[in-house]
Amino acid sequence: xxxxxxxxxxxxxxxxxxxxxxxxxxxxxxxxxxxxxxxxxxxxxxxxxxxxxxxxxxxxxxxxxxxxxxxxxxxxxxxxxxxxxxxxxxxxxxxxxxxxxxxxxxxxxxxxxxxxxxxxxxxxxxxxxxxxxxxxxxxxxxxxx
Amino acid sequence: xxxxxxxxxxxxxxxxxxxxxxxxxxxxxxxxxxxxxxxxxxxxxxxxxxxxxxxxxxxxxxxxxxxxxxxxxxxxxxxxxxxxxxxxxxxxxxxxxxxxxxxxxxxxxxxxxxxxxxxxxxxxxxxxxxxxxxxxxxxxxxxxxxxxxxxxxxxxxxxxxxxxxxxxxxxxxxxxxxxxxxxxxxxxxxxxxxxxxxxxxxxxxxxxxxxxxxxxxxxxxxxxxxxxxxxxxxxxxxxxxxxxxxxxxxxxxxxxxxxxxxxxxxxxxxxxxxxxxxxxxxxxxxxxxxxxxxxxxxxxxxxxxxxxxxxxxxxxxxxxxxxxxxxxxxxxxxxxxxxxxxxxxxxxxxxxxxxxxxxxxxxxxxxxxxxxxxxxxxxxxxxxxxxxxxxxxxxxxxxxxxxxx
Numbered sequence: 001x002x003x004x005x006x007x008x009x010x011x012x013x014x015x016x017x018x019x020x021x022x023x024x025x026x027x028x029x030x031x032x033x034x035x036x037x038x039x040x041x042x043x044x045x046x047x048x049x050x051x052x053x054x055x056x057x058x059x060x061x062x063x064x065x066x067x068x069x070x071x072x073x074x075x076x077x078x079x080x081x082x083x084x085x086x087x088x089x090x091x092x093x094x095x096x097x098x099x100x101x102x103x104x105x106x107x108x109x110x111x112x113x114x115x116x117x118x119x120x121x122x123x124x125x126x127x128x129x130x131x132x133x134x135x136x137x138x139x140x141x142x143x144x145x
Numbered sequence: 146x147x148x149x150x151x152x153x154x155x156x157x158x159x160x161x162x163x164x165x166x167x168x169x170x171x172x173x174x175x176x177x178x179x180x181x182x183x184x185x186x187x188x189x190x191x192x193x194x195x196x197x198x199x200x201x202x203x204x205x206x207x208x209x210x211x212x213x214x215x216x217x218x219x220x221x222x223x224x225x226x227x228x229x230x231x232x233x234x235x236x237x238x239x240x241x242x243x244x245x246x247x248x249x250x251x252x253x254x255x256x257x258x259x260x261x262x263x264x265x266x267x268x269x270x271x272x273x274x275x276x277x278x279x280x281x282x283x284x285x286x287x288x289x290x291x292x293x294x295x296x297x298x299x300x301x302x303x304x305x306x307x308x309x310x311x312x313x314x315x316x317x318x319x320x321x322x323x324x325x326x327x328x329x330x331x332x333x334x335x336x337x338x339x340x341x342x343x344x345x346x347x348x349x350x351x352x353x354x355x356x357x358x359x360x361x362x363x364x365x366x367x368x369x370x371x372x373x374x375x376x377x378x379x380x381x382x383x384x385x386x387x388x389x390x391x392x393x394x395x396x397x398x399x400x401x402x403x404x405x406x407x408x409x410x411x412x413x414x415x416x417x418x419x420x421x422x423x424x425x426x427x428x429x430x431x432x433x434x435x436x437x438x439x440x441x442x443x444x445x446x447x448x449x450x451x452x453x454x455x456x457x458x459x460x461x462x463x464x465x466x467x468x469x470x471x472x473x474x475x476x477x478x479x480x481x482x483x484x485x486x487x488x489x490x491x492x493x494x495x496x497x498x499x500x501x502x503x504x505x506x507x508x509x510x511x512x513x514x515x516x517x518x519x520x521x522x523x524x525x526x527x528x529x530x531x532x533x534x535x536x537x538x539x540x541x542x543x544x545x546x547x548x549x550x
Binding site for chain 1: 165489490493494497519544548549
């Protein structure tokens, strides 16, 4: 999928000064996110948040992690697009190294990653990071051998 | 003094704050209500002036705090018209109150016995009974509702039988706002010989609960939904039942004599109140009910009805909005869905405009499944809400609809 890069998003969001435009932009980003086929939306891919459901599917190809995500709420979907701009088609090392909290702070969206919001976004970020971490460990160990 | 919402609002300091520059419009009262200054002061006064443990101290502070603490019990007893003050048991909230009753009934149940609840139960009034059945081998029956969210009384009657040991249902549904015909339901359940517990979490704040005239056996509620602190609650039960009810927790306060090998239980209410209680919270609960009792309650109820009627009317006219729960008799709660918007989106976009609601399944997942919805957006009202705030909700929803289009 061709998504806006983190730099493009940073630039675009800095351009808006009212919250409505910012969130319309975020909702639109979500619309560009490819849909996950219904048959992939299975219980084992579900990251259950308190208020909305989020599904995560991944494949490891040519040293890169390729993700598919889905949400039944449009704002979460938009925020997932932001997360994917940072993580999709990146190497495990890049994903582990990327400071998502800092990225969301710079976007002035850090409240969406706060533990009190039951939107599943924080769980998704945690899951992506742990997938990347375990792959990175395997790769690192392989090099040592 | 006649009911004046402006005067009421002045007593709640939190209502004057803003959210990102918009005035706070707090419509999440079914989750918790705010506290008037006098309740905040009562808690603060206790900690700054007479903090001490209750019942046991040989000093002035203990005398004062015991007097305030036991005075709160008298206030609650008056507020719900208990037969005697000893029928008022302090708990941490509705959930613990129900657990005390469920824990006791589970010891008395046998395979073949039945408990009866309704499809509109909050998890607190469902899972507890479900587990009491699981440990005892009794069967849990569930009385159905219609698509409007009203209980079917004929089927409720059919499900009652001589094996029904206890019936539990909400005074008012937290997810839909349905006001149940509890007097009638209690009479039906009592005629079948069952014990009756009313989940009063949403019912208590309307100030018209009289446990003697209701005729139920247990009425339970949380303090924090009636302007008092979180972590406080009441189990009201008939003295004749509570006197011999299986003890809940054991420890200090709830015993009369103790040897290394045995103990005898204290009398009511203490036999069901082990350990040092939430003294400050209880004093706050007393202050809250004293405060509520001083208001023009008839005026308050008219105001609450007007809020519900206006919100319903506006909702019915709002294109793309579907009301979830359309019972004839509703109070305090407007649950709804907006076309094309997940409740989480609606809740978030309202919050950005200063409007606080709750979204999700409202701790009533089986009810949401029964109604075929993933959850709802829920606006819930209290006596300090204004008709202007109802307008503000629908003005903000217009923006939500526009953004989600």
